[in-house]
Amino acid sequence: MTEASLTHDFQYSNARHQAESAISGMWLFLASEVLFFGPLFLAWIYSRHWNQSGFDEGARQTDLMLGTVNTVILLTSSLAYSAGVAFIEAGNRRRLIQCCVIAWLLGAAFLVVKFGIEWRHDFSKGLFPGPEFAIVGPLRDGAQLFFVFYFLGTALHGLHMFVGLILVGWIIVRAREFSPGYYTPVSVVGLYWSFVDMVWIILYPLIYLVGRGP
């Protein structure tokens, strides 16, 4: 298909014009997402500053192994998706589909590990903040605050992952429409999928690494 024959919405002069607009729209949306997560991280770091030992105690209760495995899973998922974008650019639709399926499965695996295994452990260990909170003593308050951030942060990230899975699934379903001349939705979803990784790259040290040492 040549560029001129591609369809485009009536407000655009051509398909490339429309593609540019869609991609810049996603970038702008992600800028707004950065400012959505920004206050959470700011409040997290600020609260940690005032309750350092309590936060450290909280961090020690988290499962570093599961968190690290999940980080690897998520980054691999993004790698697979990016490979898919490169494949469709080169005209290989079958590889695009395979990559998206891998990305989708890894994303789903992340959610299973995070919520099916890790959260379940956390709840059974009594780590959800409230009267039943397991940690007692002088560090209780700070540790509870840590877990407020932990549960809210991972839940919001998980929600974004869930939306991402729907989007990647949508790309798989629509894959036969894409060609080297037209793969804008693949790029747009790719931006979002990578952004979800970026959020995790900040969450990972905040949850599992900072303050873990002796």
Added chain:
Amino acid sequence: MSVTDLHTEKSYLTDGFTLRSWLLTTDHKRIALLYLGSITLFFFVGGLAAALIRYNLIVPEGMIGSAETYNKLFTMHGVVMVWFFLIPAIPVTLGNFLVPLMLGARDLAFPRLNLASWYLFVLAGIVALYSVVAGGVDTGWTFYTPLTSAYSKGHVVATVVAIFIAGFSSIATGLNFIITIHQLRAPGMTWYKMPVFLWSLYATSVILVLATPVLAMTLLLLAFERIFHIGVFDPAIGGDPLLFQHLFWFYSHPAVYVMILPGFGVISEIVPAFSSKTLFGYKFVVWASISIAVISFLVWGHHMFVAGTSLYSALVFSILSFMVAVPSAIKVFNWIGTMHNGFIRFDAPMLYAIGFIGLFTMGGLTGLFVAALAADVHLTQTYFVVAHFHYVMVGGMVSAFFAGLHFWWPKITGRLYPEMWGRAGAVIMFLGFNLTFFPQFLLGYLGMPRRYHSYPPEFQVLNVLSSAGATVLAVGYLLPLAYLTWSLLYGKRASANPWNATGLEWKTQSPPLTENFISTPVVTDPPYHYPRPEVAQHHD
């Protein structure tokens, strides 16, 4: 043209008459009208609450028996007016209608997103109205913790959810405008040929996209704390209630400029059109808008001078707040410079615009009083602050909204409104506004605190004056509702350019076609290319 021709004439209004053709439309002009209906409803809901507030304050002990009811009324007034009228008003109605037209485009960049934003807004509105009907909230529109997180018995979570959803509607609109302005300018429409209205909406959109998500997260943290009785603003476990104020005002102060910047844009269109002169200092007006948007992110701390923040941070925030006054003043000087030696026509839009300039100047200058540290200690939490921001928000923004609505009414509806009624409405609104809010400056200076349902008897005279003014103001608002509605059916047909204004929106028919332009316009003239008055007179 015969009457039957007029009724069958092709335009976006006659392109489909079914309910479906409206509710599932992606035409930016129809979505603008959907929004216009919605915000009008909320304006009168918020206005009703305001009327009851002024009714209560007629007598010192309060006409409404319970302080709690009074608290709920002013909270409802604030929430509805801020998030369901002031913030969306100009962008989603006039902006939605005009951005593509002024750019020479056929629609916004993302028409379906535009429609989705309206549905989000409606959903948010329903949740907000639910929270009112279910019993309301008594915390004030600022939702300070720990009152909201631990003590209030009202429907805080429902209200917060409503604002959260409305926020995403705002983000969608802002995003759409920014991409549209970047991508869909007609051939020849360079950045410096764009009308200032577009620059203002661009600046507004930057704030909407970058500040609104901060509020969203802040409200989430608040809702979490209220639902689980434990959270990050709770000092009992090492959290910080001041953190809430920082985050809230990091959004809400820029949001103040979301409310006023589009108004600046409207006035910058009307003043040149009714002075038959080019806008004085176009680039200054443009960059004033952008610098207001930037500086607006750096002044939030001035809401917390008495909240126990450090003196040094307060000094910096005070200086930065003074800095916002500079670009605002540049605009006022430029509007006056535009009128100077102009051939001024005092039609209703211009009357509203002149009212705007006066009232906004009052509101802006009194802002400097409260931005000054020492004066703020005396004036904060008094009616002085209430009067100050109502001069900007109501005297400024609402006047600008009405100015723009009258100015573009012929374009939107294809009908002329009755000019004498329009002028009467503008004058009544101006007088009613001043009678309502000027006494509140005095009340505040004399020490009457805001948000109380009763007051010492010595304040009664000024309060009665203010309540009387509110009655006049209500007439000023109901009058346009009546004659504008009337004009839909009986108004004279409008030509393509009834005001002899410049701008691409006037180059297409009134009301425009669904596709806006028959062929894509090419821009060659600079903005506000009005002939010199003496030349125009010569032609006459």
